Amino acid sequence: MALLVQKFGGTSVGSVERIEKVADKVKKFRDEGHDLVVVVSAMSGETNRLIGLAKDIMDEPTPRELDVLVSTGEQVTIALLCMALHKRGCEARSYTGGQVRILTDNAHTKARILEIDENNIRADLDAGRVVVVAGFQGEDESGNITTLGRGGSDTTGVALAAALKADECQIYTDVDGVYTTDPRVVDSARRLDSITFEEMLEMASLGSKVLQIRSVEFAGKYNVPLRVLSSFEDGPGTLITTEDDENMEQPIVSGIAFNRDEAKLTVSGVPDIPGVASKILKPISDANIEVDMIVQNVGEDNHTDFTFTVHRNDFNKAKAILEKLCKELEAREVKGDSKIAKVSIVGVGMRSHAGVATTMFEALSKEGINIQMISTSEIKISVVIDEKYLELAVRSLHGAFELSEKPA
Amino acid sequence: MALLVQKFGGTSVGSVERIEKVADKVKKFRDEGHDLVVVVSAMSGETNRLIGLAKDIMDEPTPRELDVLVSTGEQVTIALLCMALHKRGCEARSYTGGQVRILTDNAHTKARILEIDENNIRADLDAGRVVVVAGFQGEDESGNITTLGRGGSDTTGVALAAALKADECQIYTDVDGVYTTDPRVVDSARRLDSITFEEMLEMASLGSKVLQIRSVEFAGKYNVPLRVLSSFEDGPGTLITTEDDENMEQPIVSGIAFNRDEAKLTVSGVPDIPGVASKILKPISDANIEVDMIVQNVGEDNHTDFTFTVHRNDFNKAKAILEKLCKELEAREVKGDSKIAKVSIVGVGMRSHAGVATTMFEALSKEGINIQMISTSEIKISVVIDEKYLELAVRSLHGAFELSEKPA
Numbered sequence: 173m174a175l176l177v178q179k180f181g182g183t184s185v186g187s188v189e190r191i192e193k194v195a196d197k198v199k200k201f202r203d204e205g206h207d208l209v210v211v212v213s214a215m216s217g218e219t220n221r222l223i224g225l226a227k228d229i230m231d232e233p234t235p236r237e238l239d240v241l242v243s244t245g246e247q248v249t250i251a252l253l254c255m256a257l258h259k260r261g262c263e264a265r266s267y268t269g270g271q272v273r274i275l276t277d278n279a280h281t282k283a284r285i286l287e288i289d290e291n292n293i294r295a296d297l298d299a300g301r302v303v304v305v306a307g308f309q310g311e312d313e314s315g316n317i318t319t320l321g322r323g324g325s326d327t328t329g330v331a332l333a334a335a336l337k338a339d340e341c342q343i344y345t346d347v348d349g350v351y352t353t354d355p356r357v358v359d360s361a362r363r364l365d366s367i368t369f370e371e372m373l374e375m376a377s378l379g380s381k382v383l384q385i386r387s388v389e390f391a392g393k394y395n396v397p398l399r400v401l402s403s404f405e406d407g408p409g410t411l412i413t414t415e416d417d418e419n420m421e422q423p424i425v426s427g428i429a430f431n432r433d434e435a436k437l438t439v440s441g442v443p444d445i446p447g448v449a450s451k452i453l454k455p456i457s458d459a460n461i462e463v464d465m466i467v468q469n470v471g472e473d474n475h476t477d478f479t480f481t482v483h484r485n486d487f488n489k490a491k492a493i494l495e496k497l498c499k500e501l502e503a504r505e506v507k508g509d510s511k512i513a514k515v516s517i518v519g520v521g522m523r524s525h526a527g528v529a530t531t532m533f534e535a536l537s538k539e540g541i542n543i544q545m546i547s548t549s550e551i552k553i554s555v556v557i558d559e560k561y562l563e564l565a566v567r568s569l570h571g572a573f574e575l576s577e578k579p580a
Numbered sequence: 581m582a583l584l585v586q587k588f589g590g591t592s593v594g595s596v597e598r599i600e601k602v603a604d605k606v607k608k609f610r611d612e613g614h615d616l617v618v619v620v621s622a623m624s625g626e627t628n629r630l631i632g633l634a635k636d637i638m639d640e641p642t643p644r645e646l647d648v649l650v651s652t653g654e655q656v657t658i659a660l661l662c663m664a665l666h667k668r669g670c671e672a673r674s675y676t677g678g679q680v681r682i683l684t685d686n687a688h689t690k691a692r693i694l695e696i697d698e699n700n701i702r703a704d705l706d707a708g709r710v711v712v713v714a715g716f717q718g719e720d721e722s723g724n725i726t727t728l729g730r731g732g733s734d735t736t737g738v739a740l741a742a743a744l745k746a747d748e749c750q751i752y753t754d755v756d757g758v759y760t761t762d763p764r765v766v767d768s769a770r771r772l773d774s775i776t777f778e779e780m781l782e783m784a785s786l787g788s789k790v791l792q793i794r795s796v797e798f799a800g801k802y803n804v805p806l807r808v809l810s811s812f813e814d815g816p817g818t819l820i821t822t823e824d825d826e827n828m829e830q831p832i833v834s835g836i837a838f839n840r841d842e843a844k845l846t847v848s849g850v851p852d853i854p855g856v857a858s859k860i861l862k863p864i865s866d867a868n869i870e871v872d873m874i875v876q877n878v879g880e881d882n883h884t885d886f887t888f889t890v891h892r893n894d895f896n897k898a899k900a901i902l903e904k905l906c907k908e909l910e911a912r913e914v915k916g917d918s919k920i921a922k923v924s925i926v927g928v929g930m931r932s933h934a935g936v937a938t939t940m941f942e943a944l945s946k947e948g949i950n951i952q953m954i955s956t957s958e959i960k961i962s963v964v965i966d967e968k969y970l971e972l973a974v975r976s977l978h979g980a981f982e983l984s985e986k987p988a
Contacts, residue, residue, distance in 0.1 A: 228596040252637060266648050268648075
């Protein structure tokens with residue numbers, strides 16, 4: 173008999189039929205005796221429809237009013253889900269963010285949760301009701317409606333779980349868990365029973381977009397056990413938890429993430445003097461271009477090469493900036509390549525195992541794949557390679573680290 | 581420089597284009613220096629769409645959740661209208677019913693307004709902002725969202741006007757005012773510059789469905805000057821006000837209302853003894869059938885005829901009840917006619933003018949129209965006639981009372 177917070181995203185509540193399916197699932201858990209707080213998103217397509225209406229009026233709608241507008245999406249879903257639960261003889265009550273009250277700052281369209289008043293919810297749970305909460309929204313100190321930004325329903329779920337000290341926060345999505353890598357690339361990719369928050373953050377930011385990064389950070393910070401499950405099939409999903417959990421798998425490498433949205437830029441023959449890195453990167457960040465990997469080699473003859481990656485959409489803009497800068501820096505030349513991909517191995521086990529990098533590089537070398545850049549952190553090693561080798565690289569690494577098999 | 585409450589219905593805000601037109605209109609009034617509180621309905625069709633979603637789940641959706649659902653309709657409109665005003669450089673702020681706060685009882689889907697907190701609105705008006713309020717909704721003491729029932733946006737407008745002691749409550753609709761009768765029946769029907777609350781109530785309940793009856797009652801009770809205008813054209817509309825207003829037209833008859841939704845039932849040869857009327861009507865009201873006109877003639881030979889009208893949809897049901905009852909009452913027979921129409925002349929001037937009924941009956945007689953029933957109140961005379969003479973009757977009465985011409 174646990175207290176569970178369950179979050180269902182837009183696809184899971186995308187039609188009346190699907191809302192009825194969610195109600196079936198919630199009812200099942202309720203019948204098993206669990207206390208339930210259910211967080212829902214807007215029906216898929218609804219938020220975009222509402223934003224479309226606003227954009228028909230003005231290109232940059234007033235943030236306060238945009239929040240008033242889009243927050244109606246979740247409000248529709250909470251009402252419909254409660255009706256579907258009532259139909260099943262399951263007592264339930266809906267709450268908007270403001271009704272809970274989920275207090276946020278007043279940064280409209282990207283507000284942060286400051287405090288959650290758990291009293292109303294607790295009273296309903298004690299009375300045997302399922303509590304259905306609108307995700308993605310709250311209100312500020314003055315009672316203005318705020319939203320947490322896209323994907324914010326995950327954050328609502330985690331924040332509620334933290335406030336209520338729930339046993340688990342379950343995020344229902346259209347995938348049945350977190351995989352060792354993308355199953356569309358590697359047939360034998362395996363669903364992980366568990367993964368650490370840190371690994372999940374590395375996987376998510378590298379392209380395995382199962383969960384909103386902010387909600388994973390939040391769950392990690394407040395130590396809320398997070399589980400990713402499928403809305404459409406039964407199954408245990410993947411539990412995201414802290415490293416010291418005793419049930420935790422401890423493989424060396426947990427998964428392979430990849431990303432083909434990047435492009436590489438090199439300024440070569442740069443005078444190797446203090447301050448040159450910031451001289452190169454400042455105009456890039458001033459132009460609002462985000463930089464991912466940065467590599468600078470040991471120089472020769474007082475000159476060095478400076479390489480970094482940016483989102484492929486920013487490639488031309490960044491290249492133009494660097495070319496202008498080249499003369500000023502007395503650098504030799506600017507080279508760029510937008511046909512690259514980044515592949516990373518991620519795993520907390522790396523910390524205590526030597527030779528992980530060697531295994532990775534050998535696997536790639538065996539396939540004749542040249543490594544263009546390397547970057548490492550405590551729990552991940554990323555390499556940049558020619559884009560055309562991406563699938564081959566992922567498959568060979570998946571095999572080399574035996575990810576298809578469950579660790580002993 | 582007046583304080584005006586302006587209410588725009590669903591048709592007036594039925595699309596982004598129309599919302600922009602409303603913003604133009606509001607801006608114009610603001611530029612003239614008026615303080616404005618604008619009440620809006622849901623975009624036309626939206627409330628029905630939402631109710632449709634609920635009905636897909638259950639035939640009788642939980643009232644509390646139905647209110648959570650349908651109240652999103654107006655919330656969308658307030659946000660969009662504020663954006664359209666901002667686009668025009670006009671400061672504006674939106675309020676849901678709960679944010680105002682419009683306190684209601686907890687009779688979900690048909691709540692009554694108990695109290696309006698005017699402080700937030702007043703502060704915004706003082707700061708030079710247009711205040712945009714979601715019609716049709718409020719919240720109860722516990723913060724649950726409530727709705728006032730269909731057409732409740734008019735009530736919100738009037739209630740806000742009363743609370744703020746506004747100079748006028750302007751109801752924008754798709755007609756440009758209240759007419760002496762339906763212009764589709766009488767070409768020369770004339771827009772009235774003004775009409776009393778009492779006349780308006782008689783006109784509205786008789787089929788001139790320009791305003792929700794409840795809002796007219798409310799306006800009368802709190803003495804809020806109410807004006808009906810067109811959203812789509814400029815014009816003075818019709819002012820609905822108290823009789824003693826000096827600008828008031830005082831014709832004998834203000835307008836001709838009619839209704840073809842009724843049917844007539846007669847129980848004839850009923851023993852003329854005390855209590856017989858209630859014996860006939862009780863089973864009818866027990867079956868939830870509303871009775872409109874009731875006429876009982878002076879009896880002969882201790883027997884009388886008892887006639888009443890019901891909505892045409894209830895005709896068969898009511899007839900069956902009476903036929904069952906006929907024996908028990910020892911009445912002679914039950915007769916019914918569903919091909920009737922009711923025509924009424926309405927006017928506060930009747931009170932002080934004799935001969936109005938005579939003029940009416942003569943006009944009908946001149947056209948060979950037989951009067952089947954007569955019923956009178958202080959400010960109206962209604963007759964039931966054969967349905968086929970309806971248009972002829974309305975036109976002849978409109979002429980007989982010279983309604984096409986403005987009174988001196």
